[in-house]
Amino acid sequence: MKKHNFNPGPAIIPTSVLEEAAQGLLEYQGSGLSFAEMSHRAPQVMAVVEEASSLVKTLYGLGDQYEVIWMQGGASAQLAIAPMNLLDEEHSVALINTGYWAIKAIKAASEIGRVSVLASSEQSRFDHIPKSWTLPTDAKYLHLISNETIDGNQWQKYPDVSVPIVADMTSDFLTRPLPIEKFGLIFASAQKNFGIAGCTCVVINKDWLNTRKKRAIPTIFDYQTHIETQSLYHTAPTFPIYVACLALRWTLAQGGLEEMARRNAEKATLLYHEIDANPLFEGSVQAADRSTLNACFRITRPELEEVFLNFAAQHDVVGIKGFPTVGGFRASMYNALPLESVQVLVDLMRYFAQHH
Numbered sequence: 498m499k500k501h502n503f504n505p506g507p508a509i510i511p512t513s514v515l516e517e518a519a520q521g522l523l524e525y526q527g528s529g530l531s532f533a534e535m536s537h538r539a540p541q542v543m544a545v546v547e548e549a550s551s552l553v554k555t556l557y558g559l560g561d562q563y564e565v566i567w568m569q570g571g572a573s574a575q576l577a578i579a580p581m582n583l584l585d586e587e588h589s590v591a592l593i594n595t596g597y598w599a600i601k602a603i604k605a606a607s608e609i610g611r612v613s614v615l616a617s618s619e620q621s622r623f624d625h626i627p628k629s630w631t632l633p634t635d636a637k638y639l640h641l642i643s644n645e646t647i648d649g650n651q652w653q654k655y656p657d658v659s660v661p662i663v664a665d666m667t668s669d670f671l672t673r674p675l676p677i678e679k680f681g682l683i684f685a686s687a688q689k690n691f692g693i694a695g696c697t698c699v700v701i702n703k704d705w706l707n708t709r710k711k712r713a714i715p716t717i718f719d720y721q722t723h724i725e726t727q728s729l730y731h732t733a734p735t736f737p738i739y740v741a742c743l744a745l746r747w748t749l750a751q752g753g754l755e756e757m758a759r760r761n762a763e764k765a766t767l768l769y770h771e772i773d774a775n776p777l778f779e780g781s782v783q784a785a786d787r788s789t790l791n792a793c794f795r796i797t798r799p800e801l802e803e804v805f806l807n808f809a810a811q812h813d814v815v816g817i818k819g820f821p822t823v824g825g826f827r828a829s830m831y832n833a834l835p836l837e838s839v840q841v842l843v844d845l846m847r848y849f850a851q852h853h
């Protein structure tokens with residue numbers, strides 16, 4: 498029996514996607530070869546890369562000014578590659594310190610150029626997203642973490658700013674429709690909402706990219722290189738892109754991003770309602786900024802934390818231990834997680850509280 502998988506990433510994948518991927522790994526469409534045994538320039542592979550990009554465009558309703566490329570190195574590499582491509586010496590990147598991934602982004606961007614940290618919620622353990630700050634006049638763009646996977650806060654409404662937003666959407670890509678015109682760049686690793694580890698999807702407004710004052714950067718890290726070669730400048734991570742393509746098809750077939758948003762809201766409402774109603778548990782983030790995807794919560798009697806984790810595991814609920822810097826619990830409820838799994842967790846929380 499499969500577990501109720503609340504892992505933060507690599508994370509749950511729809512069963513139908515796994516089945517088709519498993520078949521493709523053995524033999525791809527009667528070709529006598531595994532998908533992973535084919536050249537990245539084989540027509541079948543190139544068709545999959547193209548389809549994956551075009552599915553991202555369809556799902557978000559992207560206009561021609563947006564390009565979709567596939568890169569390696571995870572979102573971690575993008576924390577450096579984005580400022581390398583977008584920042585020049587006259588400007589700074591504006592950032593708001595909302596948690597673990599903002600801190601990583603600040604460090605990475607500081608290694609490339611100037612960074613202005615506009616506000617921080619570190620003092621209150623990232624229990625909210627600071628909303629009052631002023632964008633400096635020299636800001637080239639605002640880098641924000643759409644969803645802080647570890648701390649459990651999420652931008653429910655993106656700010657109105659005079660510069661493009663560069664968003665790390667690693668944990669909430671494809672989970673809801675977007676006001677796309679606000680974004681100059683979006684990136685996300687695949688292993689949470691659209692597949693397995695190994696590829697990173699990058700959405701770029703190329704009209705904006707073309708206005709950049711280009712600094713000298715290695716060809717391999719230049720977004721333009723990957724745009725011009727349709728992500729095939731070098732050996733692309735073919736199998737992860739194949740799985741991403743299957744997950745993107747699944748997302749569309751389920752009803753697209755409106756439907757993903759509806760399901761994710763339903764799951765989050767169910768869990769947060771229990772967290773708020775159950776005296777044994779408490780949420781870590783203020784209600785307005787709570788993440789729909791990664792719900793962080795604590796137990797009011799810390800001596801029972803380990804006991805609850807074991808109790809949950811005995812009932813096939815896995816992946817709910819909080820990140821070490823935050824502690825407590827974190828339930829990751831990505832697109833592929835069914836409502837039933839959240840119901841099981843909620844029932845366990847209720848039963849546990851009644852018996853303690």
Ligand SMILES: Cc1ncc(COP(=O)(O)O)c(C=O)c1O
Pocket residue numbers: 506570571572573574598642644645646647665666667668686
């Ligand atoms: C918001 C966010 N940004 C960046 C990363 C780093 O992604 P990767 O490990 O694929 O480099 C993660 C990973 O969990 C994340 O959640």
